[in-house]
Amino acid sequence: MKTSSISRRSALALGGAALLTPSAGLLAPAHAAGLAPTPTMRGGANNYRPNAPIVERIGGGGFWMTGTVRRAGDGAPLEGQRIQMWAHTTEGHERDAASHGATLTDADGVFRLEMPQIVPAFGQAHGHLAYDSGDFKTVFLRPLLASPNDTTMNVDFVLEPA
Amino acid sequence: MRVVLIWGALALAVATPIFAAANSPLLQWRDPIYIIAGFAGIIGMALMLLQPLLVSGVLPGPSPQTSRLLHRTGGAVLVLAVVVHVAGLWITSPPDVIDVLLFRSPTPFAIWGALAMWAVFAAALLAGLRGRLPLRAWRWGHTALVSLAVVGTIIHAIQILGTMEPITKSLLAILLGAALVLAIAKRRVWVMGLRARQS
Numbered sequence: 253m254k255t256s257s258i259s260r261r262s263a264l265a266l267g268g269a270a271l272l273t274p275s276a277g278l279l280a281p282a283h284a285a286g287l288a289p290t291p292t293m294r295g296g297a298n299n300y301r302p303n304a305p306i307v308e309r310i311g312g313g314g315f316w317m318t319g320t321v322r323r324a325g326d327g328a329p330l331e332g333q334r335i336q337m338w339a340h341t342t343e344g345h346e347r348d349a350a351s352h353g354a355t356l357t358d359a360d361g362v363f364r365l366e367m368p369q370i371v372p373a374f375g376q377a378h379g380h381l382a383y384d385s386g387d388f389k390t391v392f393l394r395p396l397l398a399s400p401n402d403t404t405m406n407v408d409f410v411l412e413p414a
Numbered sequence: 415m416r417v418v419l420i421w422g423a424l425a426l427a428v429a430t431p432i433f434a435a436a437n438s439p440l441l442q443w444r445d446p447i448y449i450i451a452g453f454a455g456i457i458g459m460a461l462m463l464l465q466p467l468l469v470s471g472v473l474p475g476p477s478p479q480t481s482r483l484l485h486r487t488g489g490a491v492l493v494l495a496v497v498v499h500v501a502g503l504w505i506t507s508p509p510d511v512i513d514v515l516l517f518r519s520p521t522p523f524a525i526w527g528a529l530a531m532w533a534v535f536a537a538a539l540l541a542g543l544r545g546r547l548p549l550r551a552w553r554w555g556h557t558a559l560v561s562l563a564v565v566g567t568i569i570h571a572i573q574i575l576g577t578m579e580p581i582t583k584s585l586l587a588i589l590l591g592a593a594l595v596l597a598i599a600k601r602r603v604w605v606m607g608l609r610a611r612q613s
Contacts, residue, residue: 293520294513294518294519294520295509295510295513295519295520295521297509298507298509298510298513299507299509299510340443341443342443343443345444345445345448345506345507346507347507371440371443372440372575372576373444373507374503374507374510374521375521375523375524375573375574375575375576376521376575377575394520400575
């Protein structure tokens with residue numbers, strides 16, 4: 253009888269390695285130029301209202317949405333980029349115009365905008381952010397709050413030229 | 415006395431999660447239509463506890479005929495609850511519901527909700543066609559579909575961060591599973607399949 257050259261032990265080890273590979277981020281596509289662009293998330297564009305106005309604060313505030321915008325490849329910070337955001341908050345539903353606002357990144361590619369407290373809606377406490385200004389490819393994000401009690405969320409964009 | 419206890423326990427099992435959800439802080443930040451949609455879902459889930467108990471013959475009081483009539487009425491109300499649930503969510507946020515119905519939602523619980531919805535509709539459709547179906551197809555079909563509906567609903571509800579209070583939600587989910595198993599065991603659904611294979 254011919255026995256398989258793969259022992260049970262090595263089969264288990266191989267299976268274990270196969271299971272761990274994606275979670276360890278080892279399957280990320282290799283980018284010769286370095287920093288990979290942020291992919292759009294499923295559902296990210298839901299209840300999007302184009303051209304949200306640049307505001308000092310959305311509503312009464314209380315929750316800080318922060319993040320960075322960098323260029324794909326070399327990771328250079330991008331100044332003056334408009335980031336739009338909206339969410340279901342203590343002051344309104346996602347679809348309400350008053351729930352939407354935008355801000356610009358500073359010289360370090362950092363953006364910060366205060367908005368009302370995000371509350372769970374449609375089963376998850378989540379925010380929506382968009383880069384949709386044309387110079388770079390459009391990106392829609394739908395990040396989850398780690399806890400519905402969080403009062404801040406940090407979201408990083410890596411954009412690739414359009 | 416036993417009758418009062420059993421029905422009292424059942425009323426408590428159904429009412430407690432609904433009252434707990436009615437005290438959710440999330441309600442203050444939701445429009446009426448969104449609140450109605452949420453409670454239609456909770457009421458539908460609670461009905462899934464009554465439905466198997468009504469056909470398992472464990473509830474004292476109503477005759478088998480009355481129980482069957484109540485089960486049919488409960489099924490119709492369950493279909494209505496699912497419709498109100500989905501329609502209310504659609505009005506609240508159309509793109510989110512469209513994503514769910516197209517099985518492309520980013521939320522992990524959505525697919526289970528959609529699955530449970532179709533299972534409830536199909537189970538009700540089978541009930542409507544019952545007279546024209548072979549008895550075995552009816553029994554196995556209805557049992558398989560309602561099992562899918564119950565399992566889908568449990569996974570859907572447990573994963574959702576919503577108005578339902580976590581402990582009462584988990585208890586209701588456990589009761590749902592237990593009532594389903596009890597009904598399948600009492601009705602001996604599998605017997606007919608075995609007989610057919612022997613003949």
